[in-house]
Amino acid sequence: MMLSSSNLSRRRLLKQTFAFSASAMLGRSVMGQADALVPVAPGEHLLMIGDWGAKETKGQEAVASGMKKFLDEQKIKPGAMFLLGDNFYGSMKGGVKSERWKVQFSEMYPRSHFDCRCYAVLGNHDYGDDPKRSLEAQLGYAKENPGTRWTMPSKRYAFDYPTVNPLMRVVAVDSNWRDMKPEEIAEQNQWLEDELKRARSTPWVVVMGHHPLYSNGQHGDSEALIDAWGPLFEEHRVDFYFCGHDHDLQHMEFEGLKTSFVLSGGGGARVRELRKVRSGHYAKSVYGFTHLHVTAESFSVQHVDANRNRLHAFSKTLDGVVTIV
Numbered sequence: 115m116m117l118s119s120s121n122l123s124r125r126r127l128l129k130q131t132f133a134f135s136a137s138a139m140l141g142r143s144v145m146g147q148a149d150a151l152v153p154v155a156p157g158e159h160l161l162m163i164g165d166w167g168a169k170e171t172k173g174q175e176a177v178a179s180g181m182k183k184f185l186d187e188q189k190i191k192p193g194a195m196f197l198l199g200d201n202f203y204g205s206m207k208g209g210v211k212s213e214r215w216k217v218q219f220s221e222m223y224p225r226s227h228f229d230c231r232c233y234a235v236l237g238n239h240d241y242g243d244d245p246k247r248s249l250e251a252q253l254g255y256a257k258e259n260p261g262t263r264w265t266m267p268s269k270r271y272a273f274d275y276p277t278v279n280p281l282m283r284v285v286a287v288d289s290n291w292r293d294m295k296p297e298e299i300a301e302q303n304q305w306l307e308d309e310l311k312r313a314r315s316t317p318w319v320v321v322m323g324h325h326p327l328y329s330n331g332q333h334g335d336s337e338a339l340i341d342a343w344g345p346l347f348e349e350h351r352v353d354f355y356f357c358g359h360d361h362d363l364q365h366m367e368f369e370g371l372k373t374s375f376v377l378s379g380g381g382g383a384r385v386r387e388l389r390k391v392r393s394g395h396y397a398k399s400v401y402g403f404t405h406l407h408v409t410a411e412s413f414s415v416q417h418v419d420a421n422r423n424r425l426h427a428f429s430k431t432l433d434g435v436v437t438i439v
């Protein structure tokens with residue numbers, strides 16, 4: 115593959131910075147008593163989970179409980195939650211009135227800890243398990259329940275976060291190509307390109323969807339998404355792609371690619387074995403969630419398991435340098 119000079123210098127940077135560097139991670143970590151005295155760093159804190167809405171709720175309860183304790187211990191009030199699809203497995207009897215909204219959303223993630231908008235995208239189970247009813251419920255819930263934190267204005271949407279002095283542009287996509295007509299896929303790809311082409315007004319640009327482009331998990335890579343979205347991410351310097359679908363936690367960097375690929379699919383559904391993990395990638399089959407800490411200069415990501423052990427963390431600076439903590 116031909117490498118441009120900027121790619122070459124990026125390769126060099128990646129090599130240099132993939133070394134361990136605890137000092138670069140905002141001076142704080144999740145666990146450890148000494149950290150209790152460190153004031154909470156300024157910036158925005160967000161949480162992210164995927165594949166959380168299984169019918170059997172044991173895993174979901176464990177992760178939700180872990181998140182609540184994590185927020186208490188860290189004295190963090192999240193500004194938003196990203197819900198990465200497979201939000202409701204199985205039947206959605208009752209639609210917007212289903213008991214599952216209370217049991218698996220509003221009471222599972224109570225406002226006492228999650229007093230923020232919850233931005234959701236659709237997963238394959240949201241499409242396939244209870245066709246139409248689940249989709250209609252998820253797309254219509256906020257209209258029926260003004261004031262809800264649940265946010266899914268359409269199958270794809272984009273927003274600035276936070277609304278005042280935004281730090282990131284978030285483009286939420288519908289990756290359920292198996293359930294979409296070719297025209298819908300083409301139309302969305304054009305929309306995504308137009309969204310990414312807009313003059314960059316935020317330090318960070320993030321795309322989130324349910325299916326991974328790359329994954330070391332059971333489902334593996336999606337060649338179709340790599341072909342369609344990969345070049346757009348490169349051309350428009352997408353900083354992060356967040357997704358779920360595989361039931362594990364992953365972080366993937368590829369030499370020469372600008373985007374960091376983060377998979378957070380341990381939100382509740384039964385975890386699954388990994389495939390062979392590619393060298394240099396982080397992947398673990400485990401229940402857990404992802405914490406994001408964003409400032410105008412750096413974007414930090416940490417995968418945390420249901421028992422609040424920090425499993426993997428890294429930060430990225432605006433020049434694209436990634437430092438594993």
Ligand SMILES: [Fe+2]
Pocket residue numbers: 165199200237238239324358359360
């Ligand atoms: Fe899925």
